[in-house]
Amino acid sequence: MTISKTYRTVILTGLLMPMTLFILGCYNGVMQTIYRAGIIHQASVGGINYYQGLTMHGVINAIVLTTFFAVVFGHVTVSYYLKREPPKLTYQISMLLMVIGTLMDLAAMITGKAQALYTFYAPLKDSPFFYIGTALLIIGSWIAFFGWIKIWYDWKKENPETKMPLAVLGTFVNFSIWLICTLPAAYETLIILTPWSLGWTDSINVPLTRMLFWMFGHPLVYFWLLPAYVAYYTILPKVAGGKLYSGNAARLAFLLFLILSMPVGVHHQFSEPVFTPGTKLWASLLTYAVAIPSFMTAFTVGASLEFAARRRGAKGVFSWMWKLPYFEVDRYLFGYFICGLILFIFGGLTGIVNASYTLNQLVHNTDWVPGHFHMTVAGPVILVILGMSLYMYSTVSGKELKFKTFAVMVPYVWLVGVALLSHGLMSGGLMGEPRRTNLGLSYTNPASPLFNQHFVPTTSTTLVGGIIMGAAAIIYFIVFFATAMGKRVNEPQLILPESEELNEERDVPLFNTMKPWLILSIVLVMTTYVPALISVFKYSKAVPNKYQPDSPQNLQK
Numbered sequence: 001m002t003i004s005k006t007y008r009t010v011i012l013t014g015l016l017m018p019m020t021l022f023i024l025g026c027y028n029g030v031m032q033t034i035y036r037a038g039i040i041h042q043a044s045v046g047g048i049n050y051y052q053g054l055t056m057h058g059v060i061n062a063i064v065l066t067t068f069f070a071v072v073f074g075h076v077t078v079s080y081y082l083k084r085e086p087p088k089l090t091y092q093i094s095m096l097l098m099v100i101g102t103l104m105d106l107a108a109m110i111t112g113k114a115q116a117l118y119t120f121y122a123p124l125k126d127s128p129f130f131y132i133g134t135a136l137l138i139i140g141s142w143i144a145f146f147g148w149i150k151i152w153y154d155w156k157k158e159n160p161e162t163k164m165p166l167a168v169l170g171t172f173v174n175f176s177i178w179l180i181c182t183l184p185a186a187y188e189t190l191i192i193l194t195p196w197s198l199g200w201t202d203s204i205n206v207p208l209t210r211m212l213f214w215m216f217g218h219p220l221v222y223f224w225l226l227p228a229y230v231a232y233y234t235i236l237p238k239v240a241g242g243k244l245y246s247g248n249a250a251r252l253a254f255l256l257f258l259i260l261s262m263p264v265g266v267h268h269q270f271s272e273p274v275f276t277p278g279t280k281l282w283a284s285l286l287t288y289a290v291a292i293p294s295f296m297t298a299f300t301v302g303a304s305l306e307f308a309a310r311r312r313g314a315k316g317v318f319s320w321m322w323k324l325p326y327f328e329v330d331r332y333l334f335g336y337f338i339c340g341l342i343l344f345i346f347g348g349l350t351g352i353v354n355a356s357y358t359l360n361q362l363v364h365n366t367d368w369v370p371g372h373f374h375m376t377v378a379g380p381v382i383l384v385i386l387g388m389s390l391y392m393y394s395t396v397s398g399k400e401l402k403f404k405t406f407a408v409m410v411p412y413v414w415l416v417g418v419a420l421l422s423h424g425l426m427s428g429g430l431m432g433e434p435r436r437t438n439l440g441l442s443y444t445n446p447a448s449p450l451f452n453q454h455f456v457p458t459t460s461t462t463l464v465g466g467i468i469m470g471a472a473a474i475i476y477f478i479v480f481f482a483t484a485m486g487k488r489v490n491e492p493q494l495i496l497p498e499s500e501e502l503n504e505e506r507d508v509p510l511f512n513t514m515k516p517w518l519i520l521s522i523v524l525v526m527t528t529y530v531p532a533l534i535s536v537f538k539y540s541k542a543v544p545n546k547y548q549p550d551s552p553q554n555l556q557k
């Protein structure tokens with residue numbers, strides 16, 4: 001499909017800008033492993049302190065890159081399947097707000113005015129610039145969604161009998177979750193945190209800000225994941241040389257995410273004293289339920305891969321796994337997708353450990369948690385972002401992919417890096433190694449009375465994993481930027497590999513509409529958050545904030 005020059009520019013900007021920032025995000029990630037392994041015993045390096053770097057790492061990699069990608073991939077999938085562009089004003093304003101918001105966040109982080117990590121709740125305080133910038137980034141992403149809704153209605157008028165294409169359903173489910181879950185975040189940042197940060201209010205209800213953040217913070221992880229699932233269901237079977245095993249199963253999985261992604265945020269707060277055991281038990285049960293659509297995905301995508309392998313001549317019960325196009329240069333996307341899936345098996349299983357209230361008491365706030373989330377975020381999420389960014393940049397710009405062999409290598413090197421990093425983090429976590437701590441100043445510093453020799457092998461494994469991930473990232477940046485700087489050799493076009501469904505399945509009307517699922521999702525959110533809110537107001541209140549990061553008590557001697 002040919003697209004207008006303005007739309008093309010917006011898509012390419014939405015790929016280029018976050019990818020450039022991702023260099024800074026990755027640098028700060030590798031620095032984390034260096035600090036924590038005790039290679040350096042300093043509070044800062046090159047003018048960036050530990051928490052400033054950790055904030056940049058989390059905000060750039062997990063909020064900026066993922067949101068830009070969801071929007072750009074949404075533009076590409078929705079336009080490709082509905083064969084039209086969204087209204088120009090929507091995609092232009094959306095991108096403008098996202099770019100301005102990101103620049104504000106970046107300015108606040110680089111100047112050290114935002115160091116409260118990517119989980120921006122009180123009592124840590126950021127500059128109002130950061131809160132407003134983040135709000136603009138989010139509002140910009142909403143506007144892109146409004147543009148897609150408009151073209152969906154236009155398309156539906158012309159195609160009343162055709163059901164919503166699967167990729168469009170996945171994208172709409174994702175952005176509906178996003179729209180609902182960002183409302184508490186918008187309230188938290190704009191109504192509570194910004195006035196507090198400007199000094200207009202001098203007291204703050206800490207548990208309330210934490211609850212509002214996690215109402216957003218858990219659905220956020222599915223907002224990262226669902227673009228990857230759209231790619232797994234609608235692109236991967238084709239790239240593997242097969243077909244999608246069941247379209248209905250895929251539709252049901254997306255719709256289950258719509259109802260179950262939002263009411264589970266309290267599982268990040270099992271240690272929070274304000275919530276009742278009943279609320280925590282309910283959140284735990286719903287968290288097990290939200291794993292179901294991922295189990296379904298494992299089976300549907302697994303069956304699609306087996307079908308592809310058998311089509312390529314595979315025979316045995318398990319040996320079909322070797323008949324997939326792991327290293328084929330023309331199918332380089334396959335490596336990014338499969339490595340993400342392999343990591344996600346372990347990312348998902350560790351998530352199920354976290355969901356248990358009792359086991360959570362052992363792992364909460366230890367390095368186990370970043371071990372879990374690197375196999376999810378740095379697994380399927382980032383790997384699909386990396387692969388699809390290469391694909392979309394080269395097709396939409398008409399430029400040829402450069403250094404193809406390198407492009408094929410990247411996901412495998414990355415996989416080894418993430419596996420080692422997460423193994424080091426999780427084994428340390430089980431021994432109580434704390435997360436979000438500059439261990440090089442204490443537990444991994446032989447000169448410190450807190451030195452703990454058990455954390456040396458675990459943080460060293462994490463360091464090796466981090467360095468391997470850094471090497472994979474460097475190879476990737478060479479491929480991406482060489483492609484972006486290359487000459488146009490093909491006609492620019494908006495195109496996607498499109499998987500067919502294996503069987504013509506019976507139409508299930510409930511799978512072709514989002515309305516009942518949306519209503520159910522709001523009901524389920526209320527079942528968790530009405531009792532949670534009652535507890536917050538019953539057991540906590542706004543108090544003056546005594547914590548100041550630059551107070552002499554908090555400065556390192």
Ligand code: HAS
Pocket residue numbers: 119221222224225267268287288290291294295297298299301302305321341342344345347348349350351352354355356360363364365369372373376377381
């Ligand atoms: Fe999580 C904490 C529970 C999924 C991200 N999670 C986090 C944090 C992040 C995060 C960032 O219950 C830390 C937040 C912070 O900073 O404090 N998580 C879960 C559960 C799931 C889960 C039950 N998490 C994710 C995903 C994330 C993510 C997805 C990002 C994208 N998580 C928790 C809990 C905590 C938590 C607690 C709080 C911990 C604490 O105490 O602080 C589930 O959704 C997971 C279900 C997944 C599966 C896996 C399915 C496997 C598939 C692969 C199939 C492979 C194939 C390949 C087909 C059941 C789909 C075949 C191979 C061949 C070779 C052919």
